[in-house]
Amino acid sequence: MSSAYLTSILIWLPVAGAILVWLLPLSRYATGALAMLVSLAEVGFWIEQAARFDFSKPGLQMEERARWFGDLGVTYHVGVYGFSVWLVGLTVVAMAAATGYGFWVGRDRPRGYFALMLLLTGATVGVFVAQDLVVFYAFFEAMLIPLYVLIGVWGGARRMEATVKFVIYTMAGSLLMLAAIIAYGLQAHTFDLVDGPASGSRWLFLGFMLAFVIKAPLWPFHGWLPDSYREAPPEVTAVLSGVIAKAGLYGMLRIAIPKFPDPTSFYRTAILALAAAALVYGSLLAFRSTDFRGVVAYSSLAQSGLIALGLFAGTDLGFDGAVLQMVAHGLVSTSLFLIAGVVERRTTTGEFRLLGGMARGRPALATLLMTVGVISLAVPGSANFAGEFLILAGVFQRAWWWAAIGAGAIVLAAMYMLRLISAVLHEARGTTVADEALDVRPGELALIAPLVAGLLLLSAWPAAISHHSFFGNSPAATVKGQFK
Amino acid sequence: MSLHTPHVDWFSLATIFALLAASGVSLLGAVLVPRPLRRTFGASVAGLGFLGGIVAAVWLYVDSRHSHAVVSGAFYRDRWTALAQVILCGVGLATTLLSVEHMPGWGRDADPERRDDHIAEYFALLLASAAGMAFFVGAGNLMTLFLSLEWFSIALYVMCAIDYDYEGALEAGLKYLVVGSFGSAALLFGSALVYGATGTISFHGIAAAIAAHGLTGDALLSIGLALVIAGLGFKMSAAPFHMWTPDVYEGAPSPVTAWMSAATKVAALLLALRLVRTAFPQDEHLWSVAFAVIAVASLAIGNLAALVQTNVKRILAYSSISHAGFMLIGLSAGTALGGRAVMYYLIPYSAMAFGSFAVVAARERELGVPVTLENLAGFGWERPFLGVSMWFFLFGFAGLPLGGGFVGKFYVLAAAYRHGWAWLVILGVIATLVSLYYYLGIVRAMYMRPSEERAVLAGGSPPAERFLHLAVGMALAVSVGSLFAVQPLIELARHAASALPF
Numbered sequence: 010m011s012s013a014y015l016t017s018i019l020i021w022l023p024v025a026g027a028i029l030v031w032l033l034p035l036s037r038y039a040t041g042a043l044a045m046l047v048s049l050a051e052v053g054f055w056i057e058q059a060a061r062f063d064f065s066k067p068g069l070q071m072e073e074r075a076r077w078f079g080d081l082g083v084t085y086h087v088g089v090y091g092f093s094v095w096l097v098g099l100t101v102v103a104m105a106a107a108t109g110y111g112f113w114v115g116r117d118r119p120r121g122y123f124a125l126m127l128l129l130t131g132a133t134v135g136v137f138v139a140q141d142l143v144v145f146y147a148f149f150e151a152m153l154i155p156l157y158v159l160i161g162v163w164g165g166a167r168r169m170e171a172t173v174k175f176v177i178y179t180m181a182g183s184l185l186m187l188a189a190i191i192a193y194g195l196q197a198h199t200f201d202l203v204d205g206p207a208s209g210s211r212w213l214f215l216g217f218m219l220a221f222v223i224k225a226p227l228w229p230f231h232g233w234l235p236d237s238y239r240e241a242p243p244e245v246t247a248v249l250s251g252v253i254a255k256a257g258l259y260g261m262l263r264i265a266i267p268k269f270p271d272p273t274s275f276y277r278t279a280i281l282a283l284a285a286a287a288l289v290y291g292s293l294l295a296f297r298s299t300d301f302r303g304v305v306a307y308s309s310l311a312q313s314g315l316i317a318l319g320l321f322a323g324t325d326l327g328f329d330g331a332v333l334q335m336v337a338h339g340l341v342s343t344s345l346f347l348i349a350g351v352v353e354r355r356t357t358t359g360e361f362r363l364l365g366g367m368a369r370g371r372p373a374l375a376t377l378l379m380t381v382g383v384i385s386l387a388v389p390g391s392a393n394f395a396g397e398f399l400i401l402a403g404v405f406q407r408a409w410w411w412a413a414i415g416a417g418a419i420v421l422a423a424m425y426m427l428r429l430i431s432a433v434l435h436e437a438r439g440t441t442v443a444d445e446a447l448d449v450r451p452g453e454l455a456l457i458a459p460l461v462a463g464l465l466l467l468s469a470w471p472a473a474i475s476h477h478s479f480f481g482n483s484p485a486a487t488v489k490g491q492f493k
Numbered sequence: 494m495s496l497h498t499p500h501v502d503w504f505s506l507a508t509i510f511a512l513l514a515a516s517g518v519s520l521l522g523a524v525l526v527p528r529p530l531r532r533t534f535g536a537s538v539a540g541l542g543f544l545g546g547i548v549a550a551v552w553l554y555v556d557s558r559h560s561h562a563v564v565s566g567a568f569y570r571d572r573w574t575a576l577a578q579v580i581l582c583g584v585g586l587a588t589t590l591l592s593v594e595h596m597p598g599w600g601r602d603a604d605p606e607r608r609d610d611h612i613a614e615y616f617a618l619l620l621a622s623a624a625g626m627a628f629f630v631g632a633g634n635l636m637t638l639f640l641s642l643e644w645f646s647i648a649l650y651v652m653c654a655i656d657y658d659y660e661g662a663l664e665a666g667l668k669y670l671v672v673g674s675f676g677s678a679a680l681l682f683g684s685a686l687v688y689g690a691t692g693t694i695s696f697h698g699i700a701a702a703i704a705a706h707g708l709t710g711d712a713l714l715s716i717g718l719a720l721v722i723a724g725l726g727f728k729m730s731a732a733p734f735h736m737w738t739p740d741v742y743e744g745a746p747s748p749v750t751a752w753m754s755a756a757t758k759v760a761a762l763l764l765a766l767r768l769v770r771t772a773f774p775q776d777e778h779l780w781s782v783a784f785a786v787i788a789v790a791s792l793a794i795g796n797l798a799a800l801v802q803t804n805v806k807r808i809l810a811y812s813s814i815s816h817a818g819f820m821l822i823g824l825s826a827g828t829a830l831g832g833r834a835v836m837y838y839l840i841p842y843s844a845m846a847f848g849s850f851a852v853v854a855a856r857e858r859e860l861g862v863p864v865t866l867e868n869l870a871g872f873g874w875e876r877p878f879l880g881v882s883m884w885f886f887l888f889g890f891a892g893l894p895l896g897g898g899f900v901g902k903f904y905v906l907a908a909a910y911r912h913g914w915a916w917l918v919i920l921g922v923i924a925t926l927v928s929l930y931y932y933l934g935i936v937r938a939m940y941m942r943p944s945e946e947r948a949v950l951a952g953g954s955p956p957a958e959r960f961l962h963l964a965v966g967m968a969l970a971v972s973v974g975s976l977f978a979v980q981p982l983i984e985l986a987r988h989a990a991s992a993l994p995f
Contacts, residue, residue: 078979081904157936161940162940172937176933180929181926184923185919187903187922188906195911
């Protein structure tokens with residue numbers, strides 16, 4: 010297909026941009042502008058890709074394949090499915106917003122910072138389009154390297170502990186995945202995800218799943234999450250929860266479930282239980298958190314649980330809902346963390362007891378936070394409502410009590426999100442909220458508004474994703490057939 | 494009485510002659526060339542020698558499609574030897590570049606009058622040790638094996654201690670000499686036992702004798718084999734034969750450390766696989782388990798001990814022990830896949846090992862004290878190119894996909910898995926996880942700690958160090974390039990491994 014090059018461009022353009030940004034001795038402003046330009050070009054290429062993607066055709070599209078090391082059957086194989094298109098879109102849009110935010114606040118050491126942000130973009134896109142296990146693993150790990158430095162250099166006061174925890178947790182999972190990949194690939198005589206056969210090995214399934222549940226994360230593998238989300242710069246937390254966490258869920262959808270059908274059904278109840286636990290536990294912690302980022306961080310844990318619930322329901326509605334919810338929650342949490350950054354910049358804190366009353370005289374901030382907050386608590390008519398409804402309906406078909414737990418957790422979502430909104434925007438004016446603290450500036454608005462616009466668009470037409478992720482009318486059958 | 498001289502295929506020794514000739518010229522230069530020119534002279538001769546070595550080795554690689562023993566079976570002319578020689582000469586070339594500005598090491602740098610005292614002798618020794626290693630990897634019988642091992646070891650002993658008025662270097666040289674001699678003695682004693690059991694010293698002859706007389710499992714032979722492996726283990730710095738490594742790597746001048754950590758491993762590991770595959774194929778059950786045990790010990794000791802170090806050269810020394818463990822995993826598989834895995838692994842590994850010590854050398858020179866995690870603070874921002882290179886080397890060591898280290902680990906673990914040793918794969922990934930902690934510790938020190946106030950350097954900015962940058966750039970290019978060029982490199986390694994009897 011003539012548009013196959015788009016997939017590789019989406020990976021390597023930001024990597025090339027990263028090298029360029031790092032090498033060119035440009036001024037702070039020019040460096041940021043160049044990085045921004047590359048991020049926007051990336052969005053442009055993605056729009057081109059989405060426009061050329063034929064949703065009415067089955068199988069992999071815009072495929073590129075080249076030999077990497079032949080004797081073990083490893084190829085550089087990339088391509089996209091319907092759902093990958095949406096996840097790549099989420100990545101490039103959220104990364105562009107986050108890069109723009111870094112540009113706006115003027116991060117120190119701009120060449121290093123922007124090079125790493127671009128590197129992160131390329132690696133993350135790579136995860137979503139890789140069709141070979143080794144390539145997938147390489148990109149999955151490659152995401153970690155820029156993140157480690159971004160948190161460790163530009164993070165908050167307790168960043169050291171946060172980075173160590175983050176790296177050790179995620180690497181523990183992914184190294185076991187490496188062992189599982191080696192075992193799977195050598196048994197199957199190929200590492201290709203499209204050609205590779207299904208496997209019945211429970212050990213291999215667990216090896217893969219451990220990496221994915223840590224990345225997603227699900228309870229009880231979320232130990233790294235609160236520290237990293239609090240200590241990272243806000244725009245890095247935004248992509249961490251909005252995009253990177255989705256890599257774990259994507260791995261379940263692309264690898265764990267289709268390649269290991271029998272182990273999936275064997276462990277289905279256990280994983281659904283973990284997902285439900287993440288959902289309920291995350292919601293409760295979010296409700297008890299005393300700061301902005303804490304609420305959003307734990308709500309991300311809850312949402313990961315919800316999405317995993319949809320994926321492991323194994324039903325048509327569950328899969329459709331999970332993909333929709335991945336994108337919707339990605340946009341929500343990216344916007345929320347960027348807003349958290351906006352608030353922190355004005356008040357130097359995210360603690361609720363020091364905040365409050367920010368709505369007065371700051372209509373744009375109030376409108377943004379209200380809009381995103383309301384979408385995030387899944388008000389009927391919103392994108393998140395559509396996603397959560399589909400997931401709950403899907404898991405209801407599995408057994409009614411999963412849906413009951415999920416619905417209960419959604420009530421909690423309303424509670425913590427409204428608490429967040431009122432603690433920041435309403436109530437008595439907080440001690441750190443100065444009169445002079447400005448409303449959202451045009452620059453910030455220009456970064457967050459497109460995300461919110463995307464959410465509103467999805468709210469108006471959720472079927473854009475939920476009907477355009479899997480070929481045919483039965484996602485469950487497509488997944489079972491390994492997307493062929 | 495006529496003396497029977499064997500037919501000698503002189504061309505098969507071309508690499509060694511190129512290096513030896515350069516060594517001799519450099520040694521003459523130490524006497525004949527006026528002192529101010531000796532550094533330029535020695536470095537040029539060494540550079541030409543290594544380039545000549547690379548040309549000869551590449552030629553031999555192309556021209557030695559079929560493995561055959563030459564010089565009465567004392568030496569193997571094959572692609573395994575030739576590819577190893579290419580790697581060795583490449584590292585040698587990089588070491589030469591590094592040595593231009595960084596020999597003598599920082600410990601003796603204070604006295605500018607005497608900087609050029611032994612520089613030409615140093616290059617002569619570097620070339621001589623390279624020639625010894627180039628011979629060692631092709632050794633075809635136990636006698637040439639021992640002689641070439643001593644040949645390069647003696648050169649290395651002197652190189653370690655060449656800054657003789659700096660205590661650390663003297664200590665390093667002495668320690669290496671004492672422990673190294675112990676290793677050589679083990680190797681020699683083992684060789685004697687093997688000879689006693691089989692009545693021959695040629696590798697092929699040993700295999701034939703074992704097959705002919707049913708010597709598999711023979712006590713004398715097994716003890717001999719164990720001692721030979723132990724002797725080689727000293728040179729690989731694999732645990733439990735590693736005790737000298739941290740002290741010597743720390744005390745020796747950094748260019749020497751860089752050369753040893755990269756080149757000695759290449760020579761010892763590749764020769765070890767040739768020896769066991771050629772001479773002891775029937776004893777695979779013995780050496781395969783022995784290598785696996787040594788691998789596990791190296792992984793455990795190397796990684797755990799590195800966690801508590803603060804001196805960066807010591808950390809890297811323990812890291813080299815743990816990498817010996819990884820490559821021994823490939824050796825223990827004993828298959829063609831394991832062979833090319835090790836051959837491939839050595840390419841990015843030697844680049845990363847060399848490069849990381851070269852970066853440390855730059856920092857040592859800047860500070861005038863040993864580099865620790867504390868005084869590394871801020872280095873990444875002060876010297877952006879060296880910092881980023883180090884970043885690539887460290888993540889590459891850790892097996893993250895920023896360089897060929899990732900593919901190397903993938904290959905050796907795949908070889909272990911195909912050999913049926915899934916437990917070794919699991920141990921390998923656990924060791925990698927542990928190693929992350931200290932590799933990231935160095936990254937953290939370079940980038941994430943605020944740099945302490947220290948006296949401004951004489952010139953106000955770090956020295957230009959063009960040759961060091963060139964050497965580090967070469968290492969970076971090889972370590973990153975080998976990630977993308979896996980297919981061609983593994984093809985080379987596959988052809989090389991086909992020379993061994995698998």
